[in-house]
Amino acid sequence: MAAAGESAAPVCVLVLGMAGSGKTTFVQCLAAHLHGQRCPPYVINLDPAVHELPFPANIDIRDTVKYKEVMKQYGLGPNGGIVTSLNLFATRFDQVMKFIEKRQNASKYVIIDTPGQIEVFTWSASGTIITEALASSFPSVVVYVMDTSRSTNPITFMSNMLYACSILYKTKLPFIVVMNKTDIIDHSFAVEWMQDFETFQDALNQETSYVSNLTRSMSLVLDEFYSSLKVVGVSAVLGTGLDDFFVQLSKAVEEYEREYRPEYERLRKTLEKAQNKQKRDQLERLRKDMGPVCMQGNTLAGSDDASAMGPSELILTRGNLDEDEEERESDTDDIDHEVTEESHEEPAFKNFMQETRMRYQRRSSENE
Numbered sequence: 553m554a555a556a557g558e559s560a561a562p563v564c565v566l567v568l569g570m571a572g573s574g575k576t577t578f579v580q581c582l583a584a585h586l587h588g589q590r591c592p593p594y595v596i597n598l599d600p601a602v603h604e605l606p607f608p609a610n611i612d613i614r615d616t617v618k619y620k621e622v623m624k625q626y627g628l629g630p631n632g633g634i635v636t637s638l639n640l641f642a643t644r645f646d647q648v649m650k651f652i653e654k655r656q657n658a659s660k661y662v663i664i665d666t667p668g669q670i671e672v673f674t675w676s677a678s679g680t681i682i683t684e685a686l687a688s689s690f691p692s693v694v695v696y697v698m699d700t701s702r703s704t705n706p707i708t709f710m711s712n713m714l715y716a717c718s719i720l721y722k723t724k725l726p727f728i729v730v731m732n733k734t735d736i737i738d739h740s741f742a743v744e745w746m747q748d749f750e751t752f753q754d755a756l757n758q759e760t761s762y763v764s765n766l767t768r769s770m771s772l773v774l775d776e777f778y779s780s781l782k783v784v785g786v787s788a789v790l791g792t793g794l795d796d797f798f799v800q801l802s803k804a805v806e807e808y809e810r811e812y813r814p815e816y817e818r819l820r821k822t823l824e825k826a827q828n829k830q831k832r833d834q835l836e837r838l839r840k841d842m843g844p845v846c847m848q849g850n851t852l853a854g855s856d857d858a859s860a861m862g863p864s865e866l867i868l869t870r871g872n873l874d875e876d877e878e879e880r881e882s883d884t885d886d887i888d889h890e891v892t893e894e895s896h897e898e899p900a901f902k903n904f905m906q907e908t909r910m911r912y913q914r915r916s917s918e919n920e
């Protein structure tokens with residue numbers, strides 16, 4: 553078995569594909585192969601609706617979210633239930649990341665099986681959250697499993713390739729196409745179609761439908777996509793093609809380290825910068841909100857420089873008055889507060905008494 557690059561961090565293998573393409577069987581086959589190599593993988597099942605798993609999963613979404621309960625509680629149909637279950641699980645994905653981090657010395661590979669309804673993962677917020685969380689911490693590769701036996705028609709093959717292409721653009725990760733079920737039909741016809749435009753055109757010539765023209769144009773457009781694609785023929789049932797798969801996986805990990813990691817590092821730095829800026833802005837807003845306190849602090853500290861200080865600095869200064877100021881503070885304390893207050897109260901009381909007396913005299917003269 554080829555080693556997965558030089559990286560010490562585990563390689564995350566995200567297995568995607570249309571319903572029935574053989575994702576789960578492929579994950580089982582990979583896990584069995586790695587166990588046989590004394591390199592047990594860390595397996596995660598993200599399909600909440602799967603009935604039975606043919607492999608033991610280290611993390612199983614079904615232990616956290618009960619998909620049928622979610623359907624009942626939110627009044628959803630099966631697809632809505634799967635999407636919502638995955639969204640709920642995505643909110644806890646930081647914990648999954650911690651589990652993977654803890655196991656990184658024990659497992660070289662983390663294999664992730666995804667829901668049968670491929671769009672649930674690739675076109676949902678949770679799919680993006682999960683993919684980005686994995687890819688920002690570990691070398692991550694997308695494995696697109698396709699059913700070779702159901703792609704012998706050039707138009708079906710093209711729609712499958714367009715799907716693969718859209719996932720590549722959506723996930724922006726190194727990509728391997730696993731042409732599964734090669735025990736039924738060898739995948740060499742598909743590889744030829746991808747490498748030789750003429751052969752594909754010949755196959756298309758037998759099609760008379762209007763989509764054949766579109767398919768012809770699309771195959772030209774996809775030429776660039778095909779040229780950089782890693783393709784492996786596998787039979788998940790027989791376990792054939794795995795050596796080639798691990799060679800391609802190793803290349804994909806190198807590609808991740810070379811092209812994707814710098815991008816994720818850049819994204820992480822941008823995120824850190826944005827978070828720091830947010831913190832600074834919050835602090836600035838807090839300073840503005842505390843403006844009056846600042847003025848009060850200024851008066852208390854009695855320092856000319858205080859106006860240049862922020863509120864937190866002023867608050868700190870209040871506990872650190874210099875000796876002169878301490879002196880002034882204690883001078884102020886020498887004032888007899890009672891006398892001072894009385895001296896203010898006395899004239900006011902006199903006025904009050906005078907006014908009351910005048911009012912009384914006015915009333916008694918009116919009564920006479």
Ligand SMILES: Nc1nc2c(ncn2[C@@H]2O[C@H](COP(=O)(O)OP(=O)(O)OP(=O)(O)O)[C@@H](O)[C@H]2O)c(=O)[nH]1
Binds near residue numbers: 569571599667
């Ligand atoms: N002949 C053959 N059959 C296969 C192979 N891999 C999977 N299958 C069969 O294809 C069917 C679907 O396989 P799964 O592994 O359940 O496919 P899946 O993509 O996980 O299906 P969903 O979970 O519904 O998306 C099963 O009957 C498998 O036995 C293969 O390599 N060769």
